[in-house]
Amino acid sequence: MATATKEPRGAVPHPDLTQLDQVNRDVLKTLGKPGLVWWLMLGLCIAGIGMLGVSWGIQIVQGIGVTGLTSPVGWGVYITTFVFWVGIAHSGTLISAILFLFRAPWRQSIYRAAEAMTVFAVMTAGLFPLIHVGRVWHAYWLIPYPNSRFLWPNFRSPLVWDVFAVTTYFTVSATFFYLGTIPDLAAARDAANGFRKKLYKVISLGWRGTDREWHHFGKAYIFLAALATPLVLSVHSVVSWDFAVSIVPGWHATIFAPYFVAGAIFSGVAMVITLTVPIRKVFGLEAYLTTKHYDAMAKLCLLTSMIVFYAYLSEFFMAWYSGEEVERAAFWARLFGHYWWATWIMLVCNGLVPIMLWFKRVRYSIPALFTISIFVNIGMWFERYVIIVTSLHHEYEPFAWGVYRPSMVEMGIMVGSFAWFGFWFLLFTRLIPVVAIAELKEVIPTPMRGAAPAHAGGEGGEG
Amino acid sequence: MSETKGILASYEYVDSAVNAIEKLRAGGLKKITAYMPYPEHLIEDALGYDQSPVRVWTLAGGLCGAAGGFAFTAFTSMDWPLVTGGKPILSMPAYVVISFEMMVLFGALSTIIGLFINSRLPYLKPMVVYDPEFSGGRFGVYITAPPERLDEARGILQGQDPVELREDSAGVAHAS
Numbered sequence: 001m002a003t004a005t006k007e008p009r010g011a012v013p014h015p016d017l018t019q020l021d022q023v024n025r026d027v028l029k030t031l032g033k034p035g036l037v038w039w040l041m042l043g044l045c046i047a048g049i050g051m052l053g054v055s056w057g058i059q060i061v062q063g064i065g066v067t068g069l070t071s072p073v074g075w076g077v078y079i080t081t082f083v084f085w086v087g088i089a090h091s092g093t094l095i096s097a098i099l100f101l102f103r104a105p106w107r108q109s110i111y112r113a114a115e116a117m118t119v120f121a122v123m124t125a126g127l128f129p130l131i132h133v134g135r136v137w138h139a140y141w142l143i144p145y146p147n148s149r150f151l152w153p154n155f156r157s158p159l160v161w162d163v164f165a166v167t168t169y170f171t172v173s174a175t176f177f178y179l180g181t182i183p184d185l186a187a188a189r190d191a192a193n194g195f196r197k198k199l200y201k202v203i204s205l206g207w208r209g210t211d212r213e214w215h216h217f218g219k220a221y222i223f224l225a226a227l228a229t230p231l232v233l234s235v236h237s238v239v240s241w242d243f244a245v246s247i248v249p250g251w252h253a254t255i256f257a258p259y260f261v262a263g264a265i266f267s268g269v270a271m272v273i274t275l276t277v278p279i280r281k282v283f284g285l286e287a288y289l290t291t292k293h294y295d296a297m298a299k300l301c302l303l304t305s306m307i308v309f310y311a312y313l314s315e316f317f318m319a320w321y322s323g324e325e326v327e328r329a330a331f332w333a334r335l336f337g338h339y340w341w342a343t344w345i346m347l348v349c350n351g352l353v354p355i356m357l358w359f360k361r362v363r364y365s366i367p368a369l370f371t372i373s374i375f376v377n378i379g380m381w382f383e384r385y386v387i388i389v390t391s392l393h394h395e396y397e398p399f400a401w402g403v404y405r406p407s408m409v410e411m412g413i414m415v416g417s418f419a420w421f422g423f424w425f426l427l428f429t430r431l432i433p434v435v436a437i438a439e440l441k442e443v444i445p446t447p448m449r450g451a452a453p454a455h456a457g458g459e460g461g462e463g
Numbered sequence: 464m465s466e467t468k469g470i471l472a473s474y475e476y477v478d479s480a481v482n483a484i485e486k487l488r489a490g491g492l493k494k495i496t497a498y499m500p501y502p503e504h505l506i507e508d509a510l511g512y513d514q515s516p517v518r519v520w521t522l523a524g525g526l527c528g529a530a531g532g533f534a535f536t537a538f539t540s541m542d543w544p545l546v547t548g549g550k551p552i553l554s555m556p557a558y559v560v561i562s563f564e565m566m567v568l569f570g571a572l573s574t575i576i577g578l579f580i581n582s583r584l585p586y587l588k589p590m591v592v593y594d595p596e597f598s599g600g601r602f603g604v605y606i607t608a609p610p611e612r613l614d615e616a617r618g619i620l621q622g623q624d625p626v627e628l629r630e631d632s633a634g635v636a637h638a639s
Contacts, residue, residue, distance in 0.1 A: 020500055020600030144539065152539035156547075156557040164561050168568040175575055182584075183598070187500075190595035206586030209597050211497040211510050213582045218502050219515035220578035224571055227525070231567045238560060437598075441501035447600070449476035449624075 014109075016287040017444045027184075027433045027440075028191045030283040034430055037282070042426050048419020055412030056131060064134035066409045073392045073404035075132075080384040081414050082128035084267070085121045085421070086166065086239055087260070087380065090232050091268025091300075092118025093173055096180070097228035100221075106296040108443050109288040112184075112436045113279060114272045115177045120424040121271075122170045124417050129163075131413060158241040165238040172231055176224050182207050183217075183438040236264045243387065249330040250391030253318070259311035263383060266304035266350070269297050270376035275425065277370045279434055288435050291364045298363040301376065305354035308383075312351065326396055333394040334386060338403055342386050349379020469607040469631035471592055472620040477505055479623040480602040484509040486619045487606055498593070498603030506602065517577040524573025525566045532565030533558055592631055601626065 017023065034042075059066050069076050092114040099107040130139050142163045144153050153160045186207035189200035207213060240260035243251040253259075273294065280289040319331035334343050353375045362368045394401055406414075428434070474480045484495055484506065497506050536558040544552045578584070597603050608616045620628060 021596070022600075024599045144535075150543065152543055154545060155536040155540060155561055156554055161557075161560045161564075164564040168564045171568060172571045175571055179575065179578075183501075187598040190598045205584050206588075206590070207584065208586060208590065208593050209498050209500060211495075211499070211507060211512070213584065214499060214502040215507055215512050216515050216517050216578050216582040219517045220521075220574050223518060223521040223574050227521070227567045227571050227574070230563075234560070234563060234567075438501045446503070446505075447476050448478050450478055 014287055014290065014440075014444055017440075020441050020444070020447060023435075023437050023440050023444070024187055024191065026285070026287070027435045027437050028188055030285075030434055031188060031192075031196075031430060035282075038426065038430070042423065045419040045423040045426060048416050049423060050416075051412050052416025052420060055409045055416065059131070059134075059409050059413075060136060066407060068405045068407045068410060070402070070404070072395060072400050072402050073389055075388050075392060076404050077385075077406045077410040077414050078128050078132040080381065080388050081417055082125050082132070083239055083260075083384040083388075084381045085125035085128070085417065086169075087236065087264035087267045087384075088271045089118040089121035089125065089169070089173070089268065090236055090261070090264035091272060092116075092121070093176075093228050093232040094265055094268070095272070096176065097225040097232065100225045101229060104296075105443060106293050108439045109285075109290075109435050110272060110276060110293055110297070111439075112180070112432075113276050113434050114268075115173070115180065116425065116428045116432070116434075117268075117271060117275060118173045119170075119177050120421050120428070121268075122166065122173060123424065124421045126166065126170060127417065127420070129166075158238060158245045161238045162242055165235045169231060169235045172224070172228055176228055179217075179221065179224065180436065180439075181432050183209060184433040184436060187437050188433060233261055236260045243391075248391050248395060249324075249327045250315075250334065250387065250394075253315060255311055255314060255318075259308065262304045262307035262311065263350075263380060266301060266308050267376060267380035269301045269304065270373040270380070273297055273301075273369050273373035274377060277366055277373075279429060280366075283429075283434065285435060288440065291366070294366060294369055295360075295363045298357050298369055301373075302354055302357040305350060305357070305376075309347075309351035312347065330391060330394050334390045337390065337394065339386065339390045339393070342382050343390065346379050346382040346386050349375045350383060353379070468610060468613055469592065469605060470613070470617055470620055471594070471603060471605045471629045471631060472623075472625035473594055473596060473601045473603050473627045474623060475601060475626050477503055477602060479625070480604050481505050481509045483604050483620055483623045486622075487604075487616060490615065490619065492606055492608055492612065492616055492619075494607045496592070496603075496605040498597040498601075498605070500598055500600055500602075503602070515581065517574060517581055520577025521570050521574045524576075525570030527573075528569025529562045529566035531569070532562035535565075536561050594627070594629075605631075 067076065067078075069078075092111075095107055095114040096111040096118070099111070129142070130136050133139055133142075142153075142160075144160075155161075182204055185200050185204035186209065189197055189204050192200055237257035237260065240256040244253055244256035246252065276289055280286060316331055316335075319327045322328075333339075353372055356362045356368070356372060362372075389404055393404055472483065474483070480497065480499075484497060487493075487495055488509075488511070495510065497510060499506055537553055540552050540554070546552065592605050594601065594603060604620060606616050606620065617628070
């Protein structure tokens with residue numbers, strides 16, 4: 001914007017990085033012995049998982065009645081948190097696959113953390129359908145299999161689409177994540193010794209970085225990115241159709257698919273900022289995750305915030321403009337009814353707070369971005385709460401209106417899900433290089449002895 | 464083949480490795496393996512790579528997945544017809560979602576299988592012809608040649624100022 005540079009527009013130089021093996025030294029030192037803070041956080045997360053386990057145990061033993069879910073609000077905190085985590089996952093795939101296809105130069109140093117976030121967020125989201133079905137031992141009924149009653153799932157239901165979309169998403173994003181780590185695990189293997197060397201030797205599949213390996217790896221990576229790109233858009237569209245295909249006022253809207261996808265990327269980018277700021281600080285990766293990277297993420301946040309806020313306003317406008325009494329009443333209840341506070345938290349956190357990102361000084365200030373990202377995380381959780389709970393509590397018939405209050409069990413499971421996610425993410429930071437070593441070397445200067453080699457002149461490759 | 468021997472040279476600079484590869488290939492010595500810490504296109508070009516057959520795996524997997532997904536949804540609805548609102552039993556638009564997801568799933572998994580087969584991963588043999596520096600910052604060129612041409616190959620590799628030159632008397636990497 002204001003800074004004039006010699007580099008092509010959008011290029012993010014890593015000015016402090018000149019040597020290839022310096023990247024290995026800097027990144028691989030994050031895999032060393034964890035400090036006290038890490039152990040404390042891990043302990044906290046394990047305690048949180050314990051809370052999740054106890055809460056879920058209570059629900060399994062006593063039944064789904066221990067939740068606040070009852071008529072008319074049959075979907076509450078569980079589905080809210082499910083949609084929240086699926087949404088968080090999306091920006092990881094956006095950064096790793098979509099920005100890869102667009103050759104965005106700021107992607108290299110953040111995509112590993114973002115992709116790990118995707119995998120763990122889908123793992124967290126995947127718990128909630130199991131929790132929400134109540135009798136978890138029957139959860140396999142979701143999967144189509146030839147059962148003794150000769151019944152098949154009804155494939156016209158978006159809930160069945162969701163099973164396919166989320167399991168495919170988990171499989172593909174985990175595969176994509178693992179594939180990308182293989183060369184870096186080999187680098188970790190070459191630097192490690194003892195037990196760690198043996199571990200990395202196995203999980204790096206004997207990667208040597210030969211021309212044959214890299215050639216096919218590069219092509220496979222492009223195809224996987226090309227498959228993951230429409231997948232990420234489809235998954236949250238399908239999640240949004242869980243709502244939009246029904247006739248509940250507040251849900252039955254064609255805007256839902258793009259609105260959900262934008263919201264997912266908005267919340268996910270915020271979560272990437274929330275997660276990478278401490279990593280950058282603790283591991284001293286300032287040369288890798290520069291303020292320019294955060295500027296780029298902040299711009300993405302700002303763009304998606306505007307799309308999401310536009311969608312909010314358009315929903316209110318359509319409710320008023322349609323003249324439909326039920327729709328109008330539902331949206332009036334959303335703003336001024338029993339759950340007014342949730343709606344206003346959503347509007348302020350997702351629409352008003354990100355306005356600060358218009359200022360360059362805010363985009364370049366890491367503490368400011370961190371704070372805003374927390375607001376966005378909170379706001380996006382409440383967005384799903386508002387969509388799900390306020391729509392259900394105020395449907396067509398006044399006698400069927402009712403209020404939902406989450407129980408302690410539900411809150412325990414919701415908070416515990418953050419611990420479950422944090423647990424995996426903490427393990428990730430110590431086991432897998434948090435910055436993609438091999439890919440980063442593509443954006444730092446190529447070591448050349450002389451000028452460009454003679455044959456390079458006539459090459460027309462897309463490089 | 465048991466007569467062939469190998470030489471492994473490590474270079475600090477990309478252009479040294481590229482020059483060595485080009486000279487070896489020009490001299491008819493084509494049993495080359497290059498090692499690089501990141502996918503360097505100059506080296507791939509010097510080795511004359513073209514398209515990768517992995518793309519066929521992606522296409523085949525994707526088509527099978529899409530067809531399979533559609534066939535499965537169509538079969539299950541015909542197997543137990545649920546007539547709702549007088550609409551057709553085969554409600555295609557709904558099945559597109561499942562077909563699409565299955566296309567992505569099978570396309571991705573078959574891409575991975577194609578990658579493993581084509582790049583010969585996982586590599587389970589002992590890593591004799593390898594240097595831990597190749598995952599750091601060095602570029603390796605490994606050549607196997609019959610004994611009478613070995614000196615010529617060594618000369619070419621030596622000519623580009625390698626950091627290290629290692630003889631491999633068994634010629635392991637290309638032995639199979």
